[in-house]
Amino acid sequence: MVRWQPGAPxxxxxxxxxxxxxxxxxxxxxxxxxxxxxxxxxxFFRHFSDKREVLFQGQELLAQTFLEGVATAPxxxxxxxxxxxxxxxxxxxxxxxxxxxxxxxxxVIDRNPALQERERHKLTTLATTVADALRxxxxxxxxxxxAAESGVTVFGISFIQWLREGEERSLASIIGExxxxxxxxxxxxxxxxEVR
Amino acid sequence: MVRWQPGAPxxxxxxxxxxxxxxxxxxxxxxxxxxxxxxxxxxFFRHFSDKREVLFQGQELLAQTFLEGVATAPxxxxxxxxxxxxxxxxxxxxxxxxxxxxxxxxxVIDRNPALQERERHKLTTLATTVADALRxxxxxxxxxxxAAESGVTVFGISFIQWLREGEERSLASIIGExxxxxxxxxxxxxxxxEVR
DNA sequence: ACCTGGATGTCAGCCGCTGTCATCACTAGA
DNA sequence: TCTAGTGATGACAGCGGCTGACATCCAGGT
Numbered sequence: 001m002v003r004w005q006p007g008a009p010x011x012x013x014x015x016x017x018x019x020x021x022x023x024x025x026x027x028x029x030x031x032x033x034x035x036x037x038x039x040x041x042x043x044f045f046r047h048f049s050d051k052r053e054v055l056f057q058g059q060e061l062l063a064q065t066f067l068e069g070v071a072t073a074p075x076x077x078x079x080x081x082x083x084x085x086x087x088x089x090x091x092x093x094x095x096x097x098x099x100x101x102x103x104x105x106x107x108v109i110d111r112n113p114a115l116q117e118r119e120r121h122k123l124t125t126l127a128t129t130v131a132d133a134l135r136x137x138x139x140x141x142x143x144x145x146x147a148a149e150s151g152v153t154v155f156g157i158s159f160i161q162w163l164r165e166g167e168e169r170s171l172a173s174i175i176g177e178x179x180x181x182x183x184x185x186x187x188x189x190x191x192x193x194e195v196r
Numbered sequence: 197m198v199r200w201q202p203g204a205p206x207x208x209x210x211x212x213x214x215x216x217x218x219x220x221x222x223x224x225x226x227x228x229x230x231x232x233x234x235x236x237x238x239x240f241f242r243h244f245s246d247k248r249e250v251l252f253q254g255q256e257l258l259a260q261t262f263l264e265g266v267a268t269a270p271x272x273x274x275x276x277x278x279x280x281x282x283x284x285x286x287x288x289x290x291x292x293x294x295x296x297x298x299x300x301x302x303x304v305i306d307r308n309p310a311l312q313e314r315e316r317h318k319l320t321t322l323a324t325t326v327a328d329a330l331r332x333x334x335x336x337x338x339x340x341x342x343a344a345e346s347g348v349t350v351f352g353i354s355f356i357q358w359l360r361e362g363e364e365r366s367l368a369s370i371i372g373e374x375x376x377x378x379x380x381x382x383x384x385x386x387x388x389x390e391v392r
Numbered sequence: 393a394c395c396t397g398g399a400t401g402t403c404a405g406c407c408g409c410t411g412t413c414a415t416c417a418c419t420a421g422a
Numbered sequence: 423t424c425t426a427g428t429g430a431t432g433a434c435a436g437c438g439g440c441t442g443a444c445a446t447c448c449a450g451g452t
Contacts, residue, residue: 145353182382185275199448245440
């Protein structure tokens with residue numbers, strides 16, 4: 001006999017996603033999610049600091065992958081090249097098989113402002129972490145923050161595109177194109193500035 | 197005889213900032229803020245959709261200024277040049293006199309994760325709005341989103357720097373430097389990409 | 393004098409979230 | 423084998439954010 005079914009967090013996440021997708025986020029109470037897997041509301045909040053977190057826990061892996069990509073970039077690479085290298089590692093974390101699951105999850109987020117807020121917050125945290133890593137490589141400020149933020153922006157735009165219905169390309173190739181577009185934009189900007 | 201003291205939202209905002217600054221955000225209840233200006237909790241929530249909003253209402257003016265800057269940019273300007281032009285308008289909205297007030301407000305935000313989340317959300321909304329404006333000017337995707345997001349990032353970094361203790365430069369000049377740095381970063385990146 | 397409308401007050405109630413303490417299987421050590 | 427933990431969970435009370443519904447109150451127009 002087992003004391004409790006193992007993997008409580010995972011089971012809660014799964015049940016939460018299903019309930020959110022059908023009834024909607026606000027129409028689902030934390031107690032209902034817990035009850036769906038035979039637990040109590042109190043236990044739900046022991047695993048997730050708040051109701052929204054149940055959709056976002058696990059993103060530390062993404063950050064870790066990003067950091068590994070930064071760490072394994074060639075020593076002499078420029079900040080944006082380091083970021084581009086990291087983005088290549090990141091795309092490996094989203095194989096095409098995961099697209100349908102990601103789509104479902106994203107549709108839930110897109111329907112609720114509070115969830116969008118949390119999602120954005122996570123991306124910001126990611127950018128901050130990447131900026132730290134760049135600074136460790138010797139990149140100064142504001143270059144480190146700019147490069148990190150740009151990388152996360154490219155990732156965000158590409159991820160959304162990757163999820164779009166009818167999109168066939170891999171995340172990696174989309175990221176490549178968006179990144180190129182960013183460089184092109186900068187190339188077309190007036191270089192000499194005269195702001196006072 | 198007046199029915200009610202006018203300017204309820206403004207009075208609530210002022211009281212809220214003071215209370216948050218002294219007791220802290222979480223240690224201050226909405227009812228306390230309302231009571232401080234002779235109103236009830238219910239009325240507080242009639243003026244602000246949630247407790248955090250009391251610190252952020254008024255940002256529509258920033259967005260409006262940003263949009264005007266986009267609209268008044270020369271017709272042939274490249275996306276990033278349009279954004280640079282808009283940023284010049286924006287800096288006019290933060291004269292040095294406002295620095296101490298902004299610092300107080302920011303210190304409250306910096307001490308509370310939920311407020312940081314909301315702040316970031318507002319910046320994202322701003323970026324989305326700017327991207328819309330760029331698209332209206334004929335800029336395509338993902339260029340519009342990239343340029344808008346970059347502009348907001350430059351603003352964010354510059355704003356934080358502007359608030360730092362000991363910083364003497366105007367927001368406009370800081371923005372100019374950060375923007376230059378962004379262009380320099382892109383210039384140093386490898387242009388030919390080979391992502392598959 | 394009457395009516396209308398907008399800002400406010402009052403009250404009840406749900407839900408997110410937390411502190412506290414008990415429970416209950418299982419485990420390591422005597 | 424007994425026993426003292428140990429860690430995840432349950433039970434319960436309670437606060438504060440937030441909302442819906444309804445009453446009130448007072449200016450301004452008719």
